[in-house]
Amino acid sequence: MEEIKQNSRVQFIDFGRSVAICMMLQGHFISMSYVNYDFYMDEIFKNGHSSNLLFNAWGFMRGLTAPLFFTISGTVFSFLLHLQLRKSDAVQFWHLKRVKKGIKRGLMLLLIGYVIQINFKYIAYYFQGNVNPHFYTFHVLQCIGLSILALIFTTFLGFKVKASYHWLYALLGICLFAGTFFIRSTEDYLPYHFPVFIQNMIQGPETEFSVFPWMGFVFMGGAFGSLLARYSIHEDKKKLIKFTLLFSIASFSLGWIFTVLSWYTPQFQQSTHPQNLWYFDRLGFVFLLFTLFIPMAEWKKAKHPLFLGMGQNTFFVYVSHAILLYGAFIGYSLRDLLQARLSGISSIIGAILFLVFFALLVKYLPNISAFFRNFRAKLKS
Numbered sequence: 001m002e003e004i005k006q007n008s009r010v011q012f013i014d015f016g017r018s019v020a021i022c023m024m025l026q027g028h029f030i031s032m033s034y035v036n037y038d039f040y041m042d043e044i045f046k047n048g049h050s051s052n053l054l055f056n057a058w059g060f061m062r063g064l065t066a067p068l069f070f071t072i073s074g075t076v077f078s079f080l081l082h083l084q085l086r087k088s089d090a091v092q093f094w095h096l097k098r099v100k101k102g103i104k105r106g107l108m109l110l111l112i113g114y115v116i117q118i119n120f121k122y123i124a125y126y127f128q129g130n131v132n133p134h135f136y137t138f139h140v141l142q143c144i145g146l147s148i149l150a151l152i153f154t155t156f157l158g159f160k161v162k163a164s165y166h167w168l169y170a171l172l173g174i175c176l177f178a179g180t181f182f183i184r185s186t187e188d189y190l191p192y193h194f195p196v197f198i199q200n201m202i203q204g205p206e207t208e209f210s211v212f213p214w215m216g217f218v219f220m221g222g223a224f225g226s227l228l229a230r231y232s233i234h235e236d237k238k239k240l241i242k243f244t245l246l247f248s249i250a251s252f253s254l255g256w257i258f259t260v261l262s263w264y265t266p267q268f269q270q271s272t273h274p275q276n277l278w279y280f281d282r283l284g285f286v287f288l289l290f291t292l293f294i295p296m297a298e299w300k301k302a303k304h305p306l307f308l309g310m311g312q313n314t315f316f317v318y319v320s321h322a323i324l325l326y327g328a329f330i331g332y333s334l335r336d337l338l339q340a341r342l343s344g345i346s347s348i349i350g351a352i353l354f355l356v357f358f359a360l361l362v363k364y365l366p367n368i369s370a371f372f373r374n375f376r377a378k379l380k381s
Contacts, residue, residue, distance in 0.1 A: 010079065010228065010234045011297040011298065012234075012240075012290065012293040012294045012296075012297040013072060013075060013076060013079075013293075014297065014308055014311055014312070015293050015296060015297035015302055015308075015311070016068065016072050016289070016290065016293045016297075016311075017072050017076070017311030017312070017314060018307050018308055018310045018311030018312075019068070019289075019293070019311075020065060020068045020069045020072055020311070020314075021069075021310050021311055021314050021317050021318070022307075022310060022355055023061065023062065023064075023065040023068070024065050024066075024069065024318070024321075025317070025321055025351070025354055025355055025358060026351040026352075026354065026355060027062040027065055028321065028325055029325065029347070029350060029351040029354045030058070030347045030348065030350075030351050031062070032325060032326075032334075032335055032338065032339055032340075033334075033338040033339065033340070033341065033342040033346075033347045033350055034340070034342060034343075034344060034347040035340050035341060035342060035343060035347075036052075036055075036344070037340065038340070040052055040055045040059075041059075044056075044059065054344075063282070064282060064285055064286065064289065066140070066209070066214070066217075067217050067279070067282040067283060067285070067286050068286050068289060069140075070143075070144065070147070070214055070217035070218050070221065071217045071218070071220060071221035071224075071283065071286045072221060073144050073147070073148075073218055073221065074147065074151065074169075074217065074218035074219060074220065074221025074222040074224075074225060075221035075222070075224050075225035075228070076221075076225065077102060077148055077151060077222070077225070078151065078155075078165075078169070078221065078222035078223070078224075078225030078226045078229070079225035079226070079228050079229050080098055080225075080229075081096075081098045081099070081102065081151075081152075081155060081229075082165065082225065082226045082229035082230060083229045084096055084097065084098045085155075085159075085229075086229065086230070093155075093156050093159050094156075099152055099155075102148050102149075102151075102152050103149065103152060105145070105148060106145045106146065106147075106148035106149040106152070107145065107149070108145070109141045109142065109144055109145025109148070109315075110141070110142050110145040110146060112141055112319065113139055113140070113141030113142035113145060114135065114136075114142065115329070116141075116319060116322055116323070116328040116329045117132075117134055117135045117137055117139070117328065118132075118135060118329060119132060119134075119327070119328075119329070119330075119331045120329065120330060120331055121327070121330070121331020121332065122331065133196070133205065133206055134206060136196055136197050136200050136204075136206050137200060137206040137207070137208055138200040138201045138204070138206070138207055138208060138209060138210060139208045139209055140208070140209050140318070141318070141319075142201075142209075143209040143210070143211065143214050143215065144218065146201070146211065146215070147211075147214070147215045147218035147219070148218070150215060150218075150219075151169070151218060151219065151222050154168060154169065154172060154219075154222075165222075165223075165226045165230075166223040166224075166226045166227050166230070167223075169219045169220070169222040169223035169226060170219070170220065170223040172216075172219045173216045173217075173218075173219035173220040173222075173223065174216075174254065175216075176211070176212055176213055176215050176216030176219065177212075177213050177216045177258075177277060177279050177280060177283075178258055178277070179212050180212040180213040180216070180277075180279065181258070181262055181265075181267065181277055182265075182267055183202065183203050183212050184203070184212075185267035185268075186267075188203075189203060189204050189205065190202045190203045190204075213279040216279060217279070217282075217283060217286075220251075220283055224247060224287075227243070237294060237295075240294055241291055241294055244287045244288075244290040244291040244294070245287070245288075245291055247287040247290075248284045248285075248287035248288045248290075248291065249284070251280050251281070251283040251284035251286075251287060252280065252281060252284040254280050255277055255278075255279075255280025255281045255284065258277045258280065259277050262277065305363070306359045306360075306362070306363055307359070309359070309362040309363060310358065310359060310362055313362050313365065316362070316365065317358055317362065320358070320361065321358065338350070
């Protein structure tokens with residue numbers, strides 16, 4: 001969720017961030033409002049596909065949203081960090097501006113991620129000394145925040161031992177992916193006997209986006225971003241396309257290799273529904289999307305301020321959509337009115353209007369911020 005500055009801008013990453021946030025907005029709106037969503041999802045879980053071809057295509061793209069979002073987050077942060085590392089050899093690691101900013105951003109994402117899970121609709125319940133178990137849910141913001149902190153610490157280790165950063169990131173990403181197979185092969189909460197707060201980060205009662213495998217996408221994006229910065233691959237479009245294709249092929253290949261290996265593990269033999277390392281495939285498709293984004297980012301319409309503004313304000317858009325759509329923090333939302341109540345056409349139209357609303361909100365965000373600054377100044381005077 002870091003912003004790429006103008007003097008180090010990579011167009012296809014800007015484009016990808018905007019695509020990712022738009023995919024998230026429409027995906028969440030349709031899955032919340034579409035009356036037949038649960039029915040078709042049940043068919044997919046039972047048969048691997050639904051009876052609706054359009055829903056299958058939409059569901060496939062929606063399944064790439066989170067992997068794309070996490071991978072881009074790692075790519076952007078790593079790219080900017082390694083650009084600064086190349087120019088600041090004499091500066092102590094923890095004094096680097098990008099490191100300081102990354103630590104603040106990571107801690108902020110963790111804090112805000114938990115704060116928006118406080119539901120003031122139940123404030124009386126809290127004052128009675130109760131704690132809503134949903135407060136401990138480990139979700140997108142927390143996972144990205146912790147991943148950025150882990151990426152910084154890993155970079156520090158590489159900095160001290162003079163290791164190749166991209167290999168270090170990739171190795172950790174692969175370990176996080178491969179480790180997920182073993183974690184998901186049991187229904188127990190992990191780590192055993194740890195507080196729920198910690199278990200939710202791995203596998204707990206309120207786990208949404210766990211460290212395994214989602215931090216792996218951030219680290220794999222980190223490996224990609226460090227190579228972009230080190231070899232300036234983004235400056236040559238043909239070379240960049242070959243590079244993203246190579247990453248894609250490598251991801252698919254690793255997925256097949258680890259899947260075959262998993263067939264010979266006790267976890268595969270004993271589990272009725274083992275997780276067969278689908279995250280390698282998703283990562284492969286993410287890099288295929290990157291390959292498409294490279295030429296698409298040069299289209300004139302792709303550079304429209306309304307579209308790019310969405311990707312440049314992902315944190316604001318994510319938090320705002322969580323409040324508006326799911327009632328985060330305030331307890332009241334569109335879900336109270338629309339959950340599973342719209343037809344297919346109505347939910348699509350609603351998703352388009354939802355996107356337009358956020359595009360305009362981002363456009364006028366500077367004006368809104370200026371209004372509140374002026375209002376606060378008048379109150380103080």
